[in-house]
Amino acid sequence: MKHILIILSVFLLTSFLISCTENIQGPFTLPDGIVHVDESKNIKKNGQGSWSYHDGRTYEGEFKDGKFHGQGKMTLKNGKKYVGEYKDGGTWEGTEYDKNGNIIVKWVNGEQIEQ
DSSP: OOHHHHHHHHHHHHHHHHOOOEEEEEEEETTSEEOOOOEESSSSSEEEEEEETTSEEEEEEEETTTTTEEEEEEEETTOOEEEEEEEETTEEEEEEEEESSEEEEEEETTTTEEE
């Protein structure tokens, strides 16, 4: 019974956040452990912001319709990072670096170009 109440509570909270159309100011944590920090028109983020994931990844940059879109930087817990342009949630024009700042991969028009 306790598990059902927890699941129902998470569902109701998520439903409320998704239906919310007022301005939201972070930080707040979504049920999957993602911390959201920014000012947003609704749960489908638009504009500048940042996300911190429970596995240590962080994203700082632009969003459109809830997806990474525009200039941004994704940093992994191990120090690797991607810096550049995102399009509809995917890497588009940018560079991946290892933890020492060495170039690993470049992205052009959404395609990897090995270095």
